[in-house]
Amino acid sequence: MRRWRSERGWTLIELVVVISLIAVLSTIALAGYRSAITRSKEAVLKEDLFRMRDAIDQYYADRGEYPIALGALVSDGYLRSIPDDPFTNSPDTWLPVLSNIEDASPVSQGIFDVKSGSDGMAIDGTSYAEW
Numbered sequence: 001m002r003r004w005r006s007e008r009g010w011t012l013i014e015l016v017v018v019i020s021l022i023a024v025l026s027t028i029a030l031a032g033y034r035s036a037i038t039r040s041k042e043a044v045l046k047e048d049l050f051r052m053r054d055a056i057d058q059y060y061a062d063r064g065e066y067p068i069a070l071g072a073l074v075s076d077g078y079l080r081s082i083p084d085d086p087f088t089n090s091p092d093t094w095l096p097v098l099s100n101i102e103d104a105s106p107v108s109q110g111i112f113d114v115k116s117g118s119d120g121m122a123i124d125g126t127s128y129a130e131w
Contacts, residue, residue, distance in 0.1 A: 035123070038123060039123065041086040041087060042086075042122055042123065044086045045085070045086050045087065045116060045128065045131065046131065048083045048085070048086070049114065049115075049116070049131060051079070051083070052070070052073070052079065052082075052083070052094075052114050053113065053114065055073045055078040055079050056073065056111060056112070056113070056114070058078055059072070059073060059076065059078050065110055066099050066109070066110025066111050066112055067110050067111050068110050068111070069096075069111065070082050070094060070096060070111060070114065082094070085116055085117055085118060087116065087118035087120050087128060088116075088117055088118050090117075093116075093117030093118070094114050094115070094116065094117055095114065095115045095116070095117050095129065096111040096113075096114055097111065097112050097113035097114065097115060098110070098111060098112060099111070099112035100112070115129050115130070115131065116128040116129055116131060117129070
């Protein structure tokens with residue numbers, strides 16, 4: 001009789017409790033994983049914006065005018081390539097901001113700044129397009 005009781009195994013309640021704990025722990029881990037992915041994309045976006053803005057400033061310092069297009073930064077050797085926006089996964093979604101020179105003709109105006117083309121919201125509540 002004792003041998004039969006010791007070989008019975010787990011009860012249904014014990015199995016339900018263990019499976020519930022595993023489900024709760026995996027949900028917590030998944031939420032942490034997703035926020036870590038978002039934080040890393042935000043860090044890449046900040047770095048890409050910094051590098052492109054720095055290249056625009058160097059272009060202006062060297063040539064005395066802003067680049068007409070982002071591709072000019074690549075063709076003139078200021079960037080190796082236009083980086084992909086980490087939230088849109090495309091180099092074509094960057095939003096250029098034209099210089100605001102009142103007496104300049106539209107031909108002499110160039111790209112003064114660049115912003116993300118993503119319409120998403122950051123973890124801190126700001127829009128990626130405002131960065």
